[in-house]
Amino acid sequence: MAAQIMLPRTMRVGGGAIAEVGELVRTLGARRPLVVTDAFMVSTGTAELVMGHLRESGLEPAVFSETVPDPTTASLEAGVEAVRSHDADAIVAVGGGSPIDTGKALAMLSAQGGAMRDYKAPRVNYGPALPVVAVPTTAGSGSEATQFSVITDSETNEKMLCAGPGFLPVAAILDFELTLSKPSRLTADTAVDAMCHAIEAYVSRKATPFTDSMAMSALRASSSCIREVYADGGDRAGREALMLASLQAGIAFSNASVTLIHGMSRPIGGNFRIAHGLSNAMLLPVVTGFSIGGAESRYADVARALGAATAATDDAVAARALVEWLRRLCSDLEVPSPASYGIERDAWEELIPTMARQAIDSGSPANNPILPTAEEIESLYVQAYDPQASDGTRT
Structure with a gap:
């Protein structure tokens, strides 16, 4: 039986690769990306660095920085609203595994609706979903290249594994220089x-x-x-x-x-x-x-x-x-x-x-x-x- 292998469509790998984020988003046909990140990435200036590169490419980005560590279903609610209010046509998820998993979840929920528990294993999710460009700032989760998003159910505390090709980022940027300040x-x-x-x-x-x-x-x-x-x-x-x-x-x-x-x-x-x-x-x-x-x-x-x-x-x-x-x-x-x-x-x-x-x-x-x-x-x-x-x- 043949093995099924799934990867992001494109990846930019190397020091300084973040400068190419705007051009990469444009190749996806998107014009109004939503940068999904957290407060720490805002405080360090990384979020604004990404926003600047997106603007330089003629795009109209907005930022949602209310993601939380180990994202919950409750934490997704404001993100879904941010996608809707910006009329976002792509997600640029910047940070560790939690912002990237959040970005994937928002891409799916914004396209299909419903509650996150509707997507948990053993269901296999194929989309549709907004295109996700993942920009990891840690080296560990691998979420930039996986067809998984892990979200905790706020009502039951169950950490739900949500899986399927619909959660796989379309593209990823791996710039190790973004990890140099990690504690x-x-x-x-x-x-x-x-x-x-x-x-x-x-x-x-x-x-x-x-x-x-x-x-x-x-x-x-x-x-x-x-x-x-x-x-x-x-x-x-x-x-x-x-x-x-x-x-x-x-x-x-x-x-x-x-x-x-x-x-x-x-x-x-x-x-x-x-x-x-x-x-x-x-x-x-x-x-x-x-x-x-x-x-x-x-x-x-x-x-x-x-x-x-x-x-x-x-x-x-x-x-x-x-x-x-x-x-x-x-x-x-x-x-x-x-x-x-x-x-x-x-x-x-x-x-x-x-x-x-x-x-x-x-x-x-x-x-x-x-x-x-x-x-x-x-x-x-x-x-x-x-x-x-x-x-x-x-x-």
Whole structure:
């Protein structure tokens, strides 16, 4: 059976590429783009930089800067109105994964109407949608190249996975210079998010030779510089490598899907308002340890790509070395556990059954090398709460 591969129609990649945003929007036949971003991008001047390039190309842009971290259905309401009042014919989404996911959602809702929960998995959404030009300012979500938007239902706290070609940006601009001012915590969380995308795409039951090549390239690139960029945000070569790795990992998981880590991560973000990349990092070693028996040779390949093992290392040894390598990485990047982050144990354990159900309902765990039961997912949440102290039993 042939693999179906979906990518943005065009991408501009390299330092200074943002200067081409106006010309790129014009090639789409749009004249009234809405720049969807957040207050931080306004405060740094990035939003006005984009607006200036759009105006220089003879376009009539407007800006909507009320996006929020981990966007909610409530936060989309003002955005839909902004699209309508500006009579926008395209979306230019500028920022991290949250503004880009918001831009995708607004493009779909503005064209088709309805409520965001109407678009959640397992529905596959084909459009129509307004054309989206994605401009990432972080290196991690890969949202600029994916057919997904993740929106939290404000009424239920469910972090909804909304998927399909209708959510895929038409174009993307990847200018690593926009990431040079990222703080170290955001750098770490987004870089680990991209690493999760690549690992999960490679071990996914939907992996293909095409997605394998993207995932392996992303892993090799990110492992070579992630610690260095965390320590020195001005490392231009490292920043460029992480942005390319994020793009490649995004392409990989958009076409091969994610697995159990993301399935379990979304409920953490939805229920405890933890940034997506950080909630992935909290789960990465524990869930990988659970899953390696289902695809030992694949996890061994991942270990070799990251430098945790050599070509001569036995697969079983390499897979186990991967788990330890990921633990050390999270320690070096000062990734907190839910416990050290400040989540109360009682609140965590009370929501474990709900989070396990939400994880399964998202569909992502079905792509995992080992298909987990609800009880196994609950046990993994227990272990992840405080990995150093957990004995795997609920107190």
